[in-house]
Amino acid sequence: MSEDTNGKSRRSYLKATGAASVAGISSLAGCTLGGGGGGGSETLTIGATVPRSGSFSSLGQSVERGYQLGVARMNEQLERDVEIVIQDDESDAAQVRQSLNQITSNNDVDMLWGSFSSLLVTAGSAFAENQELPFLGAFFAYEEPHRNEGYEWTYSPFPKSRDVARSTRGLLSLIPENERPTNVGIWEPNSGWGAEQSTYWDDVLSNEGYDVVLRESFQLGSEDFSSLISQSKSADVEILLSVPTPPGGITAVNQMQENDFTPEVLKFVRGADPTAWWSALGQQGAFACMCPGWVPGMTGNGNDGFKSAFESEYGLEDGAVIPTAVGGAYNVAQVALQAVQAAGSTDSDGLQTALRETEFGTVIGDFTFEENGLPSEGQLTAPTGQWWEGGQHVVYPDTQGEEAIDFRYPMTPWSER
Amino acid sequence: MVEVELVAQTLINGLLLGGIYAVAALGLSLVFGIMDIVNLAHGHMLMIGGYVAILLFSALGVTPLIGMFVAMAVLFVFGMALQRFVLDRIVDEGIEQPIIVLFGLALVLQSLGRLVLGSDAQSSEIGIPGAAIEVGPILFSFPRTVTFVFALGLILGTWVLLQYTATGRAIRATAQNRDAARYMGIDTDRIYVLTLGIGTALAGAAGALLSMLFPITPFVGWSYLLKAFAVVVLGGVGSIPGTLVGGLALGVTENISGLYLGGGFRDIISFSIFLIVLLIRPHGLFGSGGGGE
Numbered sequence: 132m133s134e135d136t137n138g139k140s141r142r143s144y145l146k147a148t149g150a151a152s153v154a155g156i157s158s159l160a161g162c163t164l165g166g167g168g169g170g171g172s173e174t175l176t177i178g179a180t181v182p183r184s185g186s187f188s189s190l191g192q193s194v195e196r197g198y199q200l201g202v203a204r205m206n207e208q209l210e211r212d213v214e215i216v217i218q219d220d221e222s223d224a225a226q227v228r229q230s231l232n233q234i235t236s237n238n239d240v241d242m243l244w245g246s247f248s249s250l251l252v253t254a255g256s257a258f259a260e261n262q263e264l265p266f267l268g269a270f271f272a273y274e275e276p277h278r279n280e281g282y283e284w285t286y287s288p289f290p291k292s293r294d295v296a297r298s299t300r301g302l303l304s305l306i307p308e309n310e311r312p313t314n315v316g317i318w319e320p321n322s323g324w325g326a327e328q329s330t331y332w333d334d335v336l337s338n339e340g341y342d343v344v345l346r347e348s349f350q351l352g353s354e355d356f357s358s359l360i361s362q363s364k365s366a367d368v369e370i371l372l373s374v375p376t377p378p379g380g381i382t383a384v385n386q387m388q389e390n391d392f393t394p395e396v397l398k399f400v401r402g403a404d405p406t407a408w409w410s411a412l413g414q415q416g417a418f419a420c421m422c423p424g425w426v427p428g429m430t431g432n433g434n435d436g437f438k439s440a441f442e443s444e445y446g447l448e449d450g451a452v453i454p455t456a457v458g459g460a461y462n463v464a465q466v467a468l469q470a471v472q473a474a475g476s477t478d479s480d481g482l483q484t485a486l487r488e489t490e491f492g493t494v495i496g497d498f499t500f501e502e503n504g505l506p507s508e509g510q511l512t513a514p515t516g517q518w519w520e521g522g523q524h525v526v527y528p529d530t531q532g533e534e535a536i537d538f539r540y541p542m543t544p545w546s547e548r
Numbered sequence: 549m550v551e552v553e554l555v556a557q558t559l560i561n562g563l564l565l566g567g568i569y570a571v572a573a574l575g576l577s578l579v580f581g582i583m584d585i586v587n588l589a590h591g592h593m594l595m596i597g598g599y600v601a602i603l604l605f606s607a608l609g610v611t612p613l614i615g616m617f618v619a620m621a622v623l624f625v626f627g628m629a630l631q632r633f634v635l636d637r638i639v640d641e642g643i644e645q646p647i648i649v650l651f652g653l654a655l656v657l658q659s660l661g662r663l664v665l666g667s668d669a670q671s672s673e674i675g676i677p678g679a680a681i682e683v684g685p686i687l688f689s690f691p692r693t694v695t696f697v698f699a700l701g702l703i704l705g706t707w708v709l710l711q712y713t714a715t716g717r718a719i720r721a722t723a724q725n726r727d728a729a730r731y732m733g734i735d736t737d738r739i740y741v742l743t744l745g746i747g748t749a750l751a752g753a754a755g756a757l758l759s760m761l762f763p764i765t766p767f768v769g770w771s772y773l774l775k776a777f778a779v780v781v782l783g784g785v786g787s788i789p790g791t792l793v794g795g796l797a798l799g800v801t802e803n804i805s806g807l808y809l810g811g812g813f814r815d816i817i818s819f820s821i822f823l824i825v826l827l828i829r830p831h832g833l834f835g836s837g838g839g840g841e
Contacts, residue, residue, distance in 0.1 A: 185667050186669070188667035319812075321812030350811055350814050350815055353814070354763065355565055355762075355802075357803070358558055358561055358803050358806045358807055358811065359806075361554060365553075365554045378669035381671075381763065382669075385671070389680065390689055391680050407668055
């Protein structure tokens with residue numbers, strides 16, 4: 132061992148590592164804002180980013196398919212051509228900004244869509260606000276930016292944290308009162324949305340008489356949940372709620388299995404959204420619930436047409452259901468379609484006014500927007516889905532949809548599956 | 549479970565996790581301690597080892613406990629080729645050149661991983677029957693316990709190799725003074741090639757073991773490099789016992805601080821301790837201050 136040079140080496144090591152890190156960060160960041168929207172041309176041009184790679188990549192294809200189906204529908208319904216320019220944002224906020232910058236620089240863009248998760252959508256909305264372009268962001272339940280960032284161009288056709296908490300209360304009310312568990316555990320990622328969603332769950336369920344026996348934070352992106360699992364077992368958690376990333380959710384279930392801890396109800400919002408959940412976990416993934424904005428089994432507002440369009444374009448095997456993110460993305464296109472129809476043009480100001488004043492009817496429900504871009508309070512019900520036999524099925528609210536199922540409860544212990 | 553039992557369970561979780569951190573850092577410590585090369589691609593080599601194990605498990609059903617040896621062989625050859633054909637040409641150019649080359653290699657491996665294997669998280673399973681082991685109120689996760697035992701085996705094996713074999717003595721002699729070793733007839737170029745091969749093979753072994761516990765993506769390299777870096781500095785550069793103790797200390801600190809302060813503070817606490825150790829004992833817990841030549 133080079134014991135005689137350790138001191139010098141360590142200093143050099145730290146210095147050089149720091150330099151390399153700065154070089155790395157620099158290569159990932161940095162883009163000059165420019166370009167900008169145009170509008171007013173006959174063709175409606177939409178710019179969008181999707182996470183084709185990175186930690187949200189398992190949802191990227193579904194989001195893209197929803198956008199493409201929606202754009203096809205817009206082309207049928209509007210008396211103008213609609214085109215969409217999509218780039219990979221690599222599940223990275225800096226890349227979202229860079230990709231949108233490239234798209235708007237190279238195209239006469241009228242509207243922006245995207246991407247997935249609060250992290251990426253807020254990055255996109257910051258760009259859109261700067262460019263004064265209408266921006267539609269789904270898969271974004273975080274409310275605080277709407278209230279604090281002074282949004283004028285950002286609209287989020289998606290159930291928000293408050294709706295997710297109410298949906299959880301509704302889901303639990305499906306369990307007969309004498310069998311209903313009471314001990315709630317919340318694993319709170321150390322992120323803005325993590326805190327917001329956890330607080331809503333804490334407040335709504337506490338007011339309903341549930342006992343929040345555990346609310347513990349964890350590092351977003353963490354891969355070790357063993358301490359949280361031990362704490363949950365110790366606190367006798369029966370209803371486990373969290374908003375992990377998709378890979379994190381899968382890892383958490385594997386570790387619950389390793390540590391022989393099965394809650395009676397498991398709801399992982401975003402974590403259990405992607406189809407990768409089932410491909411990674413198989414039967415171990417059954418019973419898990421999620422709130423992805425749209426779930427197979429929802430009815431009305433074009434759901435039948437959407438399902439037919441998906442089957443015709445991508446095919447659907449017997450018993451298979453459409454991935455949830457496709458519906459959430461298709462709903463974005465429906466909002467855009469109705470806004471353009473209401474505005475009668477692709478002019479940015481006209482679209483902004485239409486987004487503020489129109490009542491929208493999409494596959495996720497009927498709603499208007501508040502001035503800050505939130506769906507108006509109380510208008511949207513966040514559907515809760517549950518993994519069952521390889522697909523996600525709506526369990527709350529009760530619908531007459533073909534894919535809807537009764538809520539399966541309690542979870543079968545991992546060791547008995 | 550009462551409070552004492554929860555603390556004990558958390559401690560065990562931390563120790564098992566720490567063993568994994570230690571094996572993840574072992575190759576980095578070895579290469580830096582012996583060659584004075586900071587292998588910034590160490591985490592990405594670990595990622596390759598993980599993918600080798602995952603592919604063997606998914607295609608052939610081979611448990612990563614065996615796949616680990618294939619991963620070690622692949623990475624051993626890769627490491628030797630890297631030293632022989634790339635690093636050997638720039639090793640005398642100063643410490644910055646190898647770091648820049650290895651940083652570039654890390655980016656290349658990450659991009660290649662993404663293109664060839666996709667970005668979705670993948671993992672393997674232990675592939676042998678077994679269940680969690682209960683010792684009173686404490687539960688030992690089966691895959692973590694097995695991984696911990698294998699990690700200890702790798703650490704012990706590396707220590708024995710360095711302490712009790714002719715090759716190990718030659719490696720240590722080269723590390724202490726390359727010129728003197730050469731005068732004594734040791735082929736130091738060959739020793740460097742061998743050392744990087746061993747270091748990268750250990751990264752491959754760590755990746756294979758980790759693939760049973762945590763998901764592997766092409767992007768995991770940096771986070772494992774950071775953890776390994778912390779373990780190496782904490783334990784002492786080039787010290788094998790130090791690497792083990794550093795890993796265990798990091799694992800326990802993370803878990804206990806998570807228990808009392810919340811998991812959101814995990815990294816803050818563990819890296820604060822890392823900084824304190826650097827300030828109080830800059831050569832790490834087991835590192836030597838050295839005395840100059």
